[in-house]
Amino acid sequence: MTMAGQIIDAVQGLTVPQGPLAGEPVTLAKFQREFIEGAFSGGVNIGCLSVGRGAGKTALSAALAVTHLLGHWDDQAQREIVISARTLDQARTCFRFCASFVGDCEDVTIRRGNVLEIEYQDATGPHLLKAIASQGKTALGGSATLAILDERAAWPEGRGDELESALLTSLGKRDGRALLISTSAPDDGNAFSRWLDTPPRGCYVQEHRAAPDLAADDWPSLLQANPGVPENIGPSKDWLLRAAAQAIERGGNALASFRNLHRNERVNTEARQLLIELEQWAACEVDMQPSRQGPVCVGLDLGASASMTAAAFYWPDSGRLETLGWFPDDPSLAVRGVNDGVGRRYQEMADRGELRTMTGRTVPVALWIEQVLQHVAGESIATVLADRFKQGEVQDGLQSAGYRGPVTWRGFGWRDGAEDITRFQRAVYDRQIAAPKSLLLRAALSDAVCLSDPAGNLKLAKGRSLGRIDPAAAAVLAIAEGQRMASRPVSKARMQWA
Structure with missing residues (x-):
């Protein structure tokens, strides 16, 4: 079995920790399986996924991190997983998913507070998962086997770029992989946009963006940015259409935010109005x-x-x-x-x-x-x-x-x-x-x-x-x-x- 197949089986062996489906086995959507197959194929060490808000990005990141921590698809000794986000509070959201997926697993120690860590002990030594904020110096000296850059488009310039560089350089010590998972950035100059538009060799890109220049409530294009809807992952069709109607009525920054977050379009969401809607x-x-x-x-x-x-x-x-x-x-x-x-x-x-x-x-x-x-x-x-x-x-x-x-x-x-x-x-x-x-x-x-x-x-x-x-x-x-x-x-x- 390929590594991607092992990962898919391992993730779907987890249990949904919360929500209406709590207690049932995790079921990956088609687009999530496609991303795993692409990001963990031969010759790829960086995977980029861009999809609308609420499409299960954080849960997918946590599932990949936990299954790697527990050695379900990689048996390296002393594995190190880093989950990074714009702020520590945002990193804490993904960390909670990780802690829920781990559950009552033996030989696991969960540390909460200013330090967010999950340690797993087996015969090959301690394995560590930690969640950090986007400050470059916090990742220096590490040797990650898996780095997840959550909501990369929202990271601040400068400090965010420092962290990205620190994480990517640390991967070389252990032949690790990096996953950049985020909604769309507001412009083409953003670092995440550059990863999507001009991916270097060894980088897999999967972008789910609504077709441009269409009405915010155009359903076929809205579905492009929310591919999990038919499989009950993310917001429902009725919710998205209702939110689109409200955004159209309010206009301005509300409409720009809807296009950026839920249609995954590159729309500037600053307090600036469009010339014309x-x-x-x-x-x-x-x-x-x-x-x-x-x-x-x-x-x-x-x-x-x-x-x-x-x-x-x-x-x-x-x-x-x-x-x-x-x-x-x-x-x-x-x-x-x-x-x-x-x-x-x-x-x-x-x-x-x-x-x-x-x-x-x-x-x-x-x-x-x-x-x-x-x-x-x-x-x-x-x-x-x-x-x-x-x-x-x-x-x-x-x-x-x-x-x-x-x-x-x-x-x-x-x-x-x-x-x-x-x-x-x-x-x-x-x-x-x-x-x-x-x-x-x-x-x-x-x-x-x-x-x-x-x-x-x-x-x-x-x-x-x-x-x-x-x-x-x-x-x-x-x-x-x-x-x-x-x-x-x-x-x-x-x-x-x-």
């Missing part, structure tokens, strides 16, 4: 857009040297909105998708005609603006709007492209940004936008958040470090100007006597 934006998406009527406002967002650049086109007379994005073709969209943690999303945008590439490692400004103007060739341009911070580059590009029309320079700071964001949000709420179902724009809106100053003024920011909000920024510029045009009184000619 996707549920609100969905009401502005139409299957058949109105025709281009009247003058068009063109919003430009020139990205950094190698990032996305975008343009938005808004016709205030009809509410029609179109958005386009551009990337340099070096590196390819496939490589960018991996680097940005979005998989094939960029390629899908390109296949839908929403994202284009331009030759080189940077987007040539003049050629880009020429393509922007070609997109509305023959239309009456009310004005072109751009960030005054990049006025020089954009102005040179407009002149090179032969544009001689009006240009409006706006800022993304507190002054201009607060007004533009408010007008954009009002246009969404009043359904004065008719947009296609654009993956490009949906992805940008899901990453766009608003920072607030003490006076309540807003400005646009990224919700995650690798988010691409350029299409949303361009749309804010164009739609806000369209709203200003619509609110201006129409001047009437006055008759004068000669």
Whole structure:
């Protein structure tokens, strides 16, 4: 029998310590068996599991730790198991599961208090399980045979990284294994996200994340992040849908937290509001857009040297909105998708005609603006709007492209940004936008958040470090100007006597 098979049998030989099924044998869900088979296969020494909150992560960690402590699948002498969490109180939760699984086993000593340890004595010597907080120095000098990093995404930077390094280096002394088990981190820059996105050789990754850019209560995608529901592990379907409805109604941080914890999405949960809730934006998406009527406002967002650049086109007379994005073709969209943690999303945008590439490692400004103007060739341009911070580059590009029309320079700071964001949000709420179902724009809106100053003024920011909000920024510029045009009184000619 393989090691994974031995582990599965050993875990399912334990007894459920609490809850409605207390006293019955442990039954692993399909996704839990898949993780054990992958994390304990040949050539793997690190296993990463990401799944929604309440899916049995802590119980699984405790079961693996206890069966290893008791030697059910590893007969090394003087085995050492380390369970680490953000704080000692969080580590205590997993430790309680371990103590419950051990039960009245002979030759076991349980120490509680400031030191959380379970010691098992057999012929090969004492074997130790200990639970610690995420402070690097607490693991120095150890020689773990199994390290479990519980809720790794929540560990603080610095001290958490020190502990991870201390644990992983200690494994080499005993040919040990590490398991990183957590809900999703709020952004791609988190250490746990990097393990999932760019796993090194010898690392097994299993991630259960809901499909992005969908309503919080979309059940098929919600099930992706909660794979244990059909096997009665974790929250029930009714509870999840009820919690999703409450989060949608409350919005803001409550909705962001639900997406992060229960849909396992990488959503920033700090006290920052989204530019617009996707549920609100969905009401502005139409299957058949109105025709281009009247003058068009063109919003430009020139990205950094190698990032996305975008343009938005808004016709205030009809509410029609179109958005386009551009990337340099070096590196390819496939490589960018991996680097940005979005998989094939960029390629899908390109296949839908929403994202284009331009030759080189940077987007040539003049050629880009020429393509922007070609997109509305023959239309009456009310004005072109751009960030005054990049006025020089954009102005040179407009002149090179032969544009001689009006240009409006706006800022993304507190002054201009607060007004533009408010007008954009009002246009969404009043359904004065008719947009296609654009993956490009949906992805940008899901990453766009608003920072607030003490006076309540807003400005646009990224919700995650690798988010691409350029299409949303361009749309804010164009739609806000369209709203200003619509609110201006129409001047009437006055008759004068000669």
